[in-house]
Amino acid sequence: MPEQTVSHDELDHTNDEEEPCKELLILYATETGNAQDCADYIARQCRRIGFHGRVLSVDAYSPIDLIEEPLVLFVVSTTGSGVEPRAMTALWNILLRSNLPGDLFEGLPFAVFGLGDTSYEKFCWAAKMLSRRMESLGATEICERGEADEQHPLGIEGTLEPWTAQFLKVLSQLAQQPEGYEVASSATPPPRVVLPAASSTDLKNAKDPMDNDSRYHRAKVSVNKRMTAQDWYQDVRHLEFDFEDDVKHDPGDVAVIHPIAEAEDVQSFLDLMKWSDKADTPLTIRRNVTGK
Template sequence: MSLLILYGSETGTAQDVGESLRREALMRNLTVRLISMDEYDLHVSKFLITVMVILKFQSLPNEKAALLVCSTTGQGEMPPNMRSFWRSMLRKSIPNDFLTNTHAAVLGLGDSSYQKFNFAGKRLFRRLEQLGARMLTQLGLADDQHEIGIDGALIPWKEAVWMRLYEEKIFENMKLEVDPTTVIPSKFILEPASISENLNFHEEDQEYRLLTAEENRRVTADDHFQDTRLVRFSVDDKDSHFFSYNPGDVLMVWPYNNDESMQIAIDALQYSDDLLDRPVHIRTNDRYLNPPPKWLVGDPTTLRSCLRRLLDLQTIPRRTFFEVFASLAVDEFEKRRLLELASPQGLDDLLAYANRVRRTTAETFRDFPVTSKSISPERLFDLLKTIRPRAFSIASSPVVQGNSIELLVAKVQYKSRLSDPRRGLCSTFLSRLKPGDKVFSKIRPGTFKFPPVEVPLICIGPGTGVAPFRSLLISRERSVVLKSNNRQYHSIEIQKCVFLPVHSLLWLQKLEIRRLFS
């Protein structure tokens, strides 16, 4: 019997929370499965020998306990990797006592600055209650706007969950009190590979594919404070269907760590070039885990490739990072300091050390040199988050520029109290692209619902928010021309008004500027 942790994630935050819960469950002597909600559907379906339509989540009644973590995307929508699961839950034929034998808890991840704050989590919680699930605790509503981010709701929520699981005696031999520095088995084992082995990047149902950078130019004035760039990618003919899109759709981009963060981390970890470039196979140390995607790092791979492409060196370390780091500490002074940062009592200290100055994990390695140089390569996969893809509204038109994709990217760079400038991972990655560079990407359907071309629109897109409307306007203009040629033209005037300082006008040559007031 095992604890099931399901996550629905857009950019990886819910998955990160699931990873943290998995670690705590292992420390409490529990067997645990961590899987996305839609993957749980597929996992169940593999073992069902039937040709009839099945309930995607029909194994849930057989689960003793399930923790469900989900984010909210767009305008109160479910994240992509839980939509199939959610549709299954909404079937009207499901009886109200379907989950009476299942204990459950729901944590929603959201941002209270949005109108439909945590809408997905609220709907999921209500639906589980309707189906008779025995809720372990109240709905958790984590908020990015909280001073400590999602930890503000996550910490009390999970403490209540562990207490209830222990009191209900759902799992035998479960521990309630655990030492946060307990060392648990590493997720992966790195096995030496032969140098002569061919590097394999092929993977069935590859989630991301490569685009080729074609152009990267600044579109804001040289004396403007914001470096905003137009980045154009060319689409290979064989991938044209994979990268087909509509106005309002989004390009998901998988960035790599920059050279500066790579060097800081490698210097602190004191890994030799031989170790970094030695070919290895990554094997899972837990039958419920999946290895890193081959399409990203290859198989065999190298530690350098994983540090560049997979493990996020530029994220701000959270409390769970310091818990794992402290469990690996070999120096007593550094261990005490790490435990202070990991403890609930050290919250203010953690905020001052990491959040307020935007310190990165690479810089944290540098601040704890004795512990860092003792970390084995396998443990990096326990310490570091996986890089999350970033979403950018597509600025080009599929009608006019079908073989290319354009993005409008505002480079994030600013100063904090630390000496080195703070840089956004993905915006810096994109701003440094040269023609011919390859980028892993995929299309994600947008949430805009545009009316027919005959309907006039007022589009308000401050700054880089103009990108999806540029895509729409170019497509609409082309539609008007085609209708005119076919004698089906309706009287349409497309007015494009931009309310921005002159220094920051984007695509000035593309839009008709009408000064309505000043």
């Protein structure tokens, strides 16, 4: 999904528009970041119709507060053979308690958008199970569950965009807004991130995660071999890495790979975009999901 970036001044101008009047909690559970990207996208689109989407990872939210929420959207990926992301495990264990009353979430409107891959038998399993469990505890599902498939010709976006459009229609109906209502029909949603110039304090406190986070490890690819036939639509790879340090892991752990771009490739891109004179200007990347 293409993203916008604006200066701090442009952001302030954007905020002169009418503020959202409805609250929406968006909880995401992700392993690789796709569910978070979807949650951010939906939150930005919701601002079009006056809804303020508060986006949080499930493991950063207190489950007990769900009872007090006016409206909740879950964006949940499925890992492996129908397993929920680790960020969701604590919430899921609480929801599965047998002593919870059947009317625990009575009157709570909710929706679920799942991410999965139809090449696995239990497609979007975590989202399906969450949807059923919330309903069994009295919550009301206000929109047909979204199920994004990695195998879709357009990828996740092939489901995300039409589902979000349908979800916005449902929200408008809940808010009793006229058909086609938008806070500012001529305005695009606020950008996902803003890039203000880095202050001296920002530069002083900046840390390289490769040097300051024990979860990061440097490695070189020693083996990169295709496992599937050349005429098969899936390109499954066997990768082996040579690490500079001793890496410990448990079965089921997920590795997120951050490739290092070659210097000449970076310079070629900067020249193409005509950014060479700005490439060394320090910037601060700040999330701007709510546009505030």
